Amino acid sequence: EAQVTQNPRYLITVTGKKLTVTCSQNMNHEYMSWYRQDPGLGLRQIYYSMNVEVTDKGDVPEGYKVSRKEKRNFPLILESPSPNQTSLYFCASKGLAQDTQYFGPGTRLTVL
């Protein structure tokens, strides 16, 4: 089954404790992206990647890092999480020649 998976689905952590949210897709998509969803703000793009070792900033990259060492994986790294990063995070992927993104199920992160 074609899908985008994220782990963990729920995470509660404390300020300053480094964490990684994983994202994996099995569709051989070149493009992958991370979004955060906040009430009243919709989804905002954090980072995107057009292929292995190619990443670029979206609208709200501050406080986040990403890496793209393999085509199927695109982890989101919070080196020193803060409470304002409490949010619902979505990973998405698509083929470069496609216009439609496929979204993962989301990761709900709470930073205390």
Place this chain on the structure above:
Amino acid sequence: AQSVTQLGSHVSVSEGALVLLRCNYSSSVPPYLFWYVQYPNQGLQLLLKYTSAATLVKGINGFEAEFKKSETSFHLTKPSAHMSDAAEYFCAVSDRDTGNQFYFGTGTSLTVIP
């Protein structure tokens, strides 16, 4: 940067009534346009998209949207609301030339009243 405006953060309609969710974009060059639906505790599912073919686009679950360049709009409609349509709806755009950055509206929560 692009921007997307969804008028009405909450819309309520009676079951069987017309659904109209509004979306306006800011670009002078028509972008790619999308409508996504999000059911409670789920990810986003594509309803329909406009990428330069017919201006009236039909999607899943009986939804359709019309691209109007003169009004920079891409409103979503459904002739007859069903209880199962209750969800959050997001309009999104991406640039035609790169297609790499996506901009979402703030969402419209649709309530269907029995």
